[in-house]
Amino acid sequence: MKQQIFDVTGMTCAACSAHVEKSVSKVPGVSEVNVNLLRNSMRVRYDEAQTDDAAIIRAVQQGGYNAFVHAAPGAAAPADSAPRASHVSEEIAGMKRRLWISILFTVPLFYVSMGHMMGWPLPGFLLGHENAIAFAFTQLLLCLPVIFVNFAYFKNGFKTLFHGAPNMDSLIAIGSTAAVVYGIYAIYKIGFGMGHGDMALVHQFSMDLYFESAGMILTLITLGKFLEARAKGRTSEAISKLVDLAPKMAAVLREGVEVEVPVEQVVVGDILVVRPGARVPVDGVIVQGDSAVDESMLTGESIPVEKHPGDSVVGASINKTGAFRFRATKVGEDTALARIIALVEEASSSKAPIAKLADKISRVFVPAVIVIALAATVVWLALGYSFEFALSIGISVLVISCPCALGLATPTAIMVGTGKGAQHGILIKSAESLEIAHEVRAVVLDKTGTITEGKPRVTDIVVGRAKDETALLSTAAAMEALSEHPLAEAIVQEARARALPLAKVDRFEAVSGKGISAQMQGVAYFAGNAQWMRAQQVDISALEPQAERLAAQGKTPLYFAGAREALGVIAVADVVKPDSRQAIEAFGRMGIEVVMLTGDNRRTAEAIASQLGGVRTVAEVLPGDKAQQVAQLQQEGNKVAMIGDGINDAPALAQADVGVAIGAGTDVAIESADIVLMKSSLMDAVTAIELSRATIRNIKENLFWALFYNSAGIPLAAGVFFTLLGWKLNPMFAAAAMSLSSVCVVSNALRLKLFKPKYGARAQEQACPVGSALPIVDSSEESTEQSTEQRTEKGAMTMTKTVIIDGMMCAHCAGRVEQALGALEGITAKVDLEAKCATVTGDASDEALRKAVTDAGYTVVEIK
Numbered sequence: 001m002k003q004q005i006f007d008v009t010g011m012t013c014a015a016c017s018a019h020v021e022k023s024v025s026k027v028p029g030v031s032e033v034n035v036n037l038l039r040n041s042m043r044v045r046y047d048e049a050q051t052d053d054a055a056i057i058r059a060v061q062q063g064g065y066n067a068f069v070h071a072a073p074g075a076a077a078p079a080d081s082a083p084r085a086s087h088v089s090e091e092i093a094g095m096k097r098r099l100w101i102s103i104l105f106t107v108p109l110f111y112v113s114m115g116h117m118m119g120w121p122l123p124g125f126l127l128g129h130e131n132a133i134a135f136a137f138t139q140l141l142l143c144l145p146v147i148f149v150n151f152a153y154f155k156n157g158f159k160t161l162f163h164g165a166p167n168m169d170s171l172i173a174i175g176s177t178a179a180v181v182y183g184i185y186a187i188y189k190i191g192f193g194m195g196h197g198d199m200a201l202v203h204q205f206s207m208d209l210y211f212e213s214a215g216m217i218l219t220l221i222t223l224g225k226f227l228e229a230r231a232k233g234r235t236s237e238a239i240s241k242l243v244d245l246a247p248k249m250a251a252v253l254r255e256g257v258e259v260e261v262p263v264e265q266v267v268v269g270d271i272l273v274v275r276p277g278a279r280v281p282v283d284g285v286i287v288q289g290d291s292a293v294d295e296s297m298l299t300g301e302s303i304p305v306e307k308h309p310g311d312s313v314v315g316a317s318i319n320k321t322g323a324f325r326f327r328a329t330k331v332g333e334d335t336a337l338a339r340i341i342a343l344v345e346e347a348s349s350s351k352a353p354i355a356k357l358a359d360k361i362s363r364v365f366v367p368a369v370i371v372i373a374l375a376a377t378v379v380w381l382a383l384g385y386s387f388e389f390a391l392s393i394g395i396s397v398l399v400i401s402c403p404c405a406l407g408l409a410t411p412t413a414i415m416v417g418t419g420k421g422a423q424h425g426i427l428i429k430s431a432e433s434l435e436i437a438h439e440v441r442a443v444v445l446d447k448t449g450t451i452t453e454g455k456p457r458v459t460d461i462v463v464g465r466a467k468d469e470t471a472l473l474s475t476a477a478a479m480e481a482l483s484e485h486p487l488a489e490a491i492v493q494e495a496r497a498r499a500l501p502l503a504k505v506d507r508f509e510a511v512s513g514k515g516i517s518a519q520m521q522g523v524a525y526f527a528g529n530a531q532w533m534r535a536q537q538v539d540i541s542a543l544e545p546q547a548e549r550l551a552a553q554g555k556t557p558l559y560f561a562g563a564r565e566a567l568g569v570i571a572v573a574d575v576v577k578p579d580s581r582q583a584i585e586a587f588g589r590m591g592i593e594v595v596m597l598t599g600d601n602r603r604t605a606e607a608i609a610s611q612l613g614g615v616r617t618v619a620e621v622l623p624g625d626k627a628q629q630v631a632q633l634q635q636e637g638n639k640v641a642m643i644g645d646g647i648n649d650a651p652a653l654a655q656a657d658v659g660v661a662i663g664a665g666t667d668v669a670i671e672s673a674d675i676v677l678m679k680s681s682l683m684d685a686v687t688a689i690e691l692s693r694a695t696i697r698n699i700k701e702n703l704f705w706a707l708f709y710n711s712a713g714i715p716l717a718a719g720v721f722f723t724l725l726g727w728k729l730n731p732m733f734a735a736a737a738m739s740l741s742s743v744c745v746v747s748n749a750l751r752l753k754l755f756k757p758k759y760g761a762r763a764q765e766q767a768c769p770v771g772s773a774l775p776i777v778d779s780s781e782e783s784t785e786q787s788t789e790q791r792t793e794k795g796a797m798t799m800t801k802t803v804i805i806d807g808m809m810c811a812h813c814a815g816r817v818e819q820a821l822g823a824l825e826g827i828t829a830k831v832d833l834e835a836k837c838a839t840v841t842g843d844a845s846d847e848a849l850r851k852a853v854t855d856a857g858y859t860v861v862e863i864k
Contacts, residue, residue, distance in 0.1 A: 001031065004053060005070040006042045008035065008060060010156060016065070019160065023063035027051050036411050041070060064160045095226045098149045102219040109142035113212035129199050132206045136187045139211040143180065146215040150222055166366045172221055174370070175398035179214035182391055186210075210388075213395065245316040246337055250281035253325070263331075270328045274319045282315045282331045289324025293317050369714070373397040376718040393728075396717035409702035412749035417695035420755050425678040426688045433674035437658050437692035439639040443587055443685070444630055444652065445615075446644035447598035447608060450662055450682065452574040454645075456487055458494040459555055460571035462546045470500060472568045476560050478502040479518045479527050483510060487556060487572045497857065515559075525562045533559045533566070540566045547571075554607025578808070578833055581612050583682035586759035588614045590689065593638070597621050597629055597652075626652035643685050660685050687757040694755050702745045709741045803838040803849055805831075807858040820856035824848055 011017055017035040020042060024033045029050025034043045044056055053069055060067040112126060112135070126135045147154075157173030160166055186205040193201030250263045251273040258273055263281045266272065271287065274280055280293070292304035295317045304320045307313060313326055315335040332338065377394035381387065414431045421428045428434045448454050461469050477495030480488035481502055495502065507519040514535070515528015526536045530547070533540045538561040540547075547557035547569050555573040559566065587594050594615045598605050605619035618629055626642075630652050633640045642649065642656035653659030653673050661673030662680055677684040721727040803821075808814050814833040821829035827842035840849060850860045 001045050002048050003043065003045045004056075006044065006053075006056065006060070006067045007070050008040050008042050008065055008067045010065040011035075011037055011040055016160070019063055019163075020060055020065055023059045024056055027055055027059050030056070039411070039415065042067065064156065064163050092226070095222065099219070099222050099226050101149045102146045102215075102222055105142050105145045106215045106219040109139055109146070109212050109215045112142065113139055113209065129194075129202050129206075132190045132194065132202045133187070135206060136183070136190055136209055136211075139209055140183065140187065143183075143211040143215045146218050147176070147180065150218045153218065153221070166370060170366060171369060171398045172217065174373075175395040176214045176217055178391060178395055179210040179217070182388075183209045183211045183214070210392075210395075213392075217395075245279070247279040247281050247316070251275075251278075266328055266331050268328055268331055271325055272328060273323065273325050274313075275323045276319055276321055278319050280313050280315055280317045280319060280326075282328050283335045284313055284326040284328045284330070286311050286313060286324050286326045289322055291322040291324050292320045294320055369398065372714060372718065380719060393717070393719045397714060400713045400717045409706045409745055410699050412746050413695050413698040413702060413752060416749050416752040417691060417698075420752055421688065421691055424684060424687055424691075424757075426684055426691070427676040427678065428688070429674050429676070433658050434692050435696055436639060437641065437675070437689050438696045440592060440641045440658060440689055442593045442595065442633045442638040442640045444595045444597055444626075444633065444640060444642045444656065445584075445682070446626070446642075446649050446652075447596055447600065447605070448574060449645045449680075450643055451580045451596060451608065451612070452576050454574065456490040456556075456572045457575050458490055458570060459573050459575055460550055460569075462543060462550075462557075462569040462571075464542070464566060464568055467567055470498070472560060473498070473570070474500040474502065475520075475525065475562065475567065476527060476558075476570055478505055478520060479508075479516060479525055479560075481505070482508045482518070483516055485510075487558065490572045491558075491570060523563050525560070527558060527560045530559060533561060536561065536564070538564055538566055542566065543569050552603075552607065553610075554604040576608060576611050577680070577682070578836060579681055579683050583686050584612050584615050586683070586686045589759060590686070592689070595629070595633065597626050627655040630655045641685070641689070643682070660688065686759050690757045690759060691755060694752060698749055698752055702748055705748070706741065706745055801840045801846075801849065802864040803840055803853065804861040804864070805836055805838060805853055805858050806861050808833055808836055813858070816856050817853060817858055820852045821849065824852055 008020060011020065017037045021033045021035045024030055024042065024044060027046070029047040030044060031047070032043075032045040036042070042060075046056070057067045057069075112122065125131050126138060153169045154173045154177065157166075157169035157171070161170045161173075186209050189205040190202050193199065193205070247263055249260050250266050251258055252261050252266060253259075253271040253273065266282050272281060272284065274291075276291070286307055286309050288309060290306075290308050293307050293313055294304045295314060307324065312329075314337070315330075316337045330336070373394040376397055377390045380390035380393050410431075414434065417434055418428045418431075421434075445451055458473075461472060463469055463472050473491070473495050477492045477500065480491045482505060503520050505518050505520055506522075508516065509518070510516045511528070511532065515526060515532035517536075518525045518527075526533065526538065530540060530544065538559070540559055540561075543559065543566055547559070550557045550569070550571040553573075555571040557569045557571050559569055561567055584594050596605070596609060596612070596615050596617050598608070598617070598619055599621055600608075600619055602617075602619040605617045609615050609617045621629060626644075626649060630640050630642050634655075634657070639657045641658040641660055642652045643660040643662055644653055645662060653661065658675060659673040660675045660677060662677045662682070662685065675685075675688055677688070715721070716727060719728055805817060808817060808831075814831040817838060818829050818831040821827055821831075821838060821840055824842070824844050827840060827844050829838050829840045831838045838853075846863045849863060853860050
């Protein structure tokens, strides 16, 4: 099955989109059709063996409209797409031109027709019964240009009417034509009256010309469509901004010479040059040079990322510092930006289940309105009222009932909602997933890589009375540098982060399941578990209580000894991400149950759960059984969202009602999930559900007002309240009301642009609570007491500042920042890892605080 997107021209209301869907669905081989009125697009899934793009376009044309194959983002537009490429801008420009011409002639038309009633001065040749022909003919002449510039309503309206699928244009065309035809009929009656001296007949028809109604209807409809088109354009700003990010030119090395070429001419394997301040043209891998690259367009993180040879870069990211060269690996529609644009476009073009209600109504709405208008006209004639009165009733019903608002209610909100999601780094693949997300009552979280960072880190260092942390870590890293164990890598990485020297190892031996032994400078060293230490006759009794405490927390304690003497314990664990607890608490406040799935043993799982708060834990689950756990929650009556990394969680993501992939939008994640979070943050999952709730609430508001408006407007226009209350709707006011309804619906959808997550707010945007980092533990109580005394004896506290810090990933990072700030004279500092900030009390300049944090290896975002 092939999926193709088409641009459709000529649609004006929900009845149009419904008719296009109906026409294309009849083509053999077509299995699915979704038409989006807001974006004038159509997504078709069909069997290539039975039909093709040309047959689908013919079906649209036979239905009274036109269609073109939509060009994929980043790809060159096909030759036959020229009329489509500038369609939107040309349509708005043409509508503006029509509007100004219409106003130019409608204003004097209204003045001439209504001036005598308002007491306004009129030329003498238009006054009196003797000038009735000039009075009527002048209005006809002023009305004709308005009809001419807005003839598209008549052309499309009668064309679709004759095809048996009347739409909004049909209602406008019938109503305006009836008014003009009746006005021409009135001119003949005026001439007849003047020829026979019947001044009463002349006066009667001079007051019932209806040219001003026809002109005003067309002008007000055009004004409404123009305002609607401008508002609709604002709903797609997110896609436009994404498209604008892509650079148009690229500096490519061809035969050793740097040349500027259009980015479309870059091919895979080309070597490109990027200078400071320039955007990266396509995706690739750096081959020469170092720099810092701003990837906020992809990840949403404002801090530039250091890049070196071998690192990947993505198109549209901004090179901030040094120049570099890179080899193109993905170009055109294969780049990350192009795929993001395609996802957002596909989501905004798809149809939410709630939109089916509007579709069902639209298919029968316009024919029903025509029947109601005819019935109302006949009834008022039968009751003895004049033909002019009955005609105005019929015209008012036709004009006020145009279902524009109904057709725009859903797609406008979907467009703004998916665009807003893209701004937050949340890619929503379909309108259906956006709608279902608001019903989620249970969230299943994969532990590794979703709740936790997915790789082990050093979390605690326990040292003996006569040893210090630096010496222990340096010795441990020297031993572990020769080991291939993942825990060993964590220790080595921690030592490298601190720039510690590693001693030369003379002899090394690894014993599977126990530990390692090594010899450095003639001294024997050992590392491993308690059993291995006892086998080497090392006394670890002073360290065992601390090690057992760390093990109870789900961490892996590793003992280190030298010369048969215990040196200390280093604990390693896959640490919880800083914002995971915040996200889980936010889910709880939203009434959503959180379940953590993990293959770890129960003790480790419960230790992680104890750090997270209200989370139900299911441990020792095989990867293949995760989908079964999701299905079990669904059987309990829950709408379930599964959040994972999109690779080993693919079956569970597919099983869930909403699959959410977390982790930089990998290819597998994009394919397997309904929603892709470009940042590795659970808070974005919270934001996605909040956005879904806000979007569906907006859609329901739009549908309510569109249906309520027509429900109230049609009886008023039909004269139901005339006999009781004397209420009668003039066709001109009906046209104004109809136009206003569409503008109101689109404007209400634009309120989503103001969406701000309530629970998903970033921790650093909140007030920084005073907390304490997990300290380095010393087995000597005297040493701990002495350290505490030293901190309390620091200088006088004169000022409190909050330092927002980026780059802290674990409790040990927080400890280093706290130590760096505390080393400043007269300063005490408390670091909160979860909030990524430090509360500093004392007398120090912002420059000193910034330098202390920077020297420790982290970045200061803001000082408050």
